[in-house]
Amino acid sequence: MHKILIYISLLLLFLNSCDLIDYHPYDGKLNSSTETDINRKNIAKIQELCKGKDTIRFVMISDTQRSYDETEDFMNHFNNQVHDVDFILHGGDMADFGMKKEYEWTHKILSKLKVPYVAIIGNHDIIGNGAQVYKKMYGEDNFSFIVGDTKIICLNTNAIEYDYSHPVPDFTFISEQIAPDSLSFKRTIVAMHAPPGNEQFNNNVKEIFHMVIKQAPSLLFCLFGHEHNFKAIDLFKDGTYYYGCTTIQKRGYYLFTLTPDGYSYEEVEF
Amino acid sequence: MVILMKKLNFKLIFVLVCLICNSVLHAQNDQAIEDKGSVSHYAFWNKLIPRYYKGQYAGSIGKYSAGLGWSYGKDHWETDLLLGYIPKNTDRHAMATLTLKQNYLPWKIPVYEQFVFEPLNCGLFLNTLLDSDFWVKEPDRYPKGYYGFSTKVRIHVFMGERITYKFKRQDLYVKSVSLFYELSTSDLYLINAFTNSYLKPKDYLSLAFGVKVQIH
Numbered sequence: 001m002h003k004i005l006i007y008i009s010l011l012l013l014f015l016n017s018c019d020l021i022d023y024h025p026y027d028g029k030l031n032s033s034t035e036t037d038i039n040r041k042n043i044a045k046i047q048e049l050c051k052g053k054d055t056i057r058f059v060m061i062s063d064t065q066r067s068y069d070e071t072e073d074f075m076n077h078f079n080n081q082v083h084d085v086d087f088i089l090h091g092g093d094m095a096d097f098g099m100k101k102e103y104e105w106t107h108k109i110l111s112k113l114k115v116p117y118v119a120i121i122g123n124h125d126i127i128g129n130g131a132q133v134y135k136k137m138y139g140e141d142n143f144s145f146i147v148g149d150t151k152i153i154c155l156n157t158n159a160i161e162y163d164y165s166h167p168v169p170d171f172t173f174i175s176e177q178i179a180p181d182s183l184s185f186k187r188t189i190v191a192m193h194a195p196p197g198n199e200q201f202n203n204n205v206k207e208i209f210h211m212v213i214k215q216a217p218s219l220l221f222c223l224f225g226h227e228h229n230f231k232a233i234d235l236f237k238d239g240t241y242y243y244g245c246t247t248i249q250k251r252g253y254y255l256f257t258l259t260p261d262g263y264s265y266e267e268v269e270f
Numbered sequence: 271m272v273i274l275m276k277k278l279n280f281k282l283i284f285v286l287v288c289l290i291c292n293s294v295l296h297a298q299n300d301q302a303i304e305d306k307g308s309v310s311h312y313a314f315w316n317k318l319i320p321r322y323y324k325g326q327y328a329g330s331i332g333k334y335s336a337g338l339g340w341s342y343g344k345d346h347w348e349t350d351l352l353l354g355y356i357p358k359n360t361d362r363h364a365m366a367t368l369t370l371k372q373n374y375l376p377w378k379i380p381v382y383e384q385f386v387f388e389p390l391n392c393g394l395f396l397n398t399l400l401d402s403d404f405w406v407k408e409p410d411r412y413p414k415g416y417y418g419f420s421t422k423v424r425i426h427v428f429m430g431e432r433i434t435y436k437f438k439r440q441d442l443y444v445k446s447v448s449l450f451y452e453l454s455t456s457d458l459y460l461i462n463a464f465t466n467s468y469l470k471p472k473d474y475l476s477l478a479f480g481v482k483v484q485i486h
Contacts, residue, residue: 105469105473163411
């Protein structure tokens with residue numbers, strides 16, 4: 001009898017560690033093998049890779065939700081045919097229904113990329129209990145990192161998801177990031193999922209948002225996803241470009257090159 | 271809203287407890303009722319008495335769930351009502367779920383003495399989270415039809431097998447005990463799997479184990 005009990009508990013332990021045991025699509029219980037705190041860990045790797053470089057190249061992909069086949073194709077294409085890229089920026093929407101399994105499926109593919117990636121939170125990543133899964137897997141929804149002389153500020157701009165319960169965009173965070181005492185960088189890029197003017201954005205403050213981020217040292221440009229098409233718009237008619245990245249389902253991505261004199265970019269299809 | 275949901279949860283639990291008590295009392299009174307011979311008067315009410323209890327581990331409706339149900343149609347059909355429990359997480363409180371499940375068991379094969387094997391149990395179940403953080407209809411802040419799905423209610427399909435031990439003495443409270451397992455998947459998992467050959471059954475199937483205790 002004791003032996004049977006031991007076998008049963010061993011069996012349960014085994015099953016618990018495999019994907020088949022699911023308490024609920026929104027239980028928030030990550031598989032024991034799923035990585036956590038991905039952004040922080042990968043930023044450390046990115047900074048190590050970019051150390052001493054004056055030219056930085058990065059790829060932006062976005063809106064990979066429910067496109068695992070295409071995401072896998074991208075991973076293979078990138079690993080085999082794209083060279084000299086330092087890191088990948090994901091513009092948000094790793095999940096479609098905010099389910100932890102969707103996050104895990106996506107990360108399983110992206111973790112195989114030959115360079116580290118960081119991911120911004122998208123509106124589809126928030127619904128259900130998605131925001132909690134994002135926090136566990138990727139970390140805080142607003143974060144930044146410095147590569148070379150450029151700071152990349154990544155923001156949660158999906159205001160419609162929150163009912164004012166959470167500051168979106170978080171001006172306290174933005175002000176801290178561009179405050180004069182933290183100027184260990186010369187240039188700035190602001191990246192987000194939904195751009196100002198989009199139905200997700202808190203459009204009551206879109207002009208103020210733009211005014212505030214313009215105070216950052218040499219704002220080079222802004223990046224966004226969400227709108228599922230390549231777009232390059234001078235949104236506020238002041239020469240600051242907002243670049244919108246297409247979806248992985250449409251098999252496209254941006255390739256940005258930051259040089260000491262400026263930057264260039266390419267819309268790539270694979 | 272939260273208080274309202276708590277009240278609602280309490281009501282549901284209360285109804286379930288009433289049903290369980292009811293089934294216990296009725297099981298004891300059955301003999302007396304039949305002796306009086308007033309069958310037709312009680313026939314309708316008798317049908318409402320739960321026939322069994324079920325308990326389950328995992329299966330996308332909670333870590334543990336338990337409830338009761340009714341079998342009919344020569345016991346080839348079963349309808350369960352289950353209350354599930356999702357334990358609390360580092361960033362979230364514990365949650366309760368309610369499941370309405372329809373089972374169909376086409377075959378019952380006597381295997382050895384008191385054992386009956388049911389090689390297929392299939393059907394579907396509706397599960398709802400009893401939690402105000404999730405919605406059936408999108409909140410008004412969204413443009414109309416923005417997401418077009420409910421985060422609260424899921425529909426699942428399942429398939430499984432079951433083995434039953436029928437007690438020789440049928441005058442006791444428990445008439446038979448069954449052990450079962452099943453594999454299920456939900457609408458949202460299927461939508462993901464449908465267009466992606468990358469996803470394999472082990473990714474989107476959910477395994478459950480359970481026990482059924484027949485009392486009536």
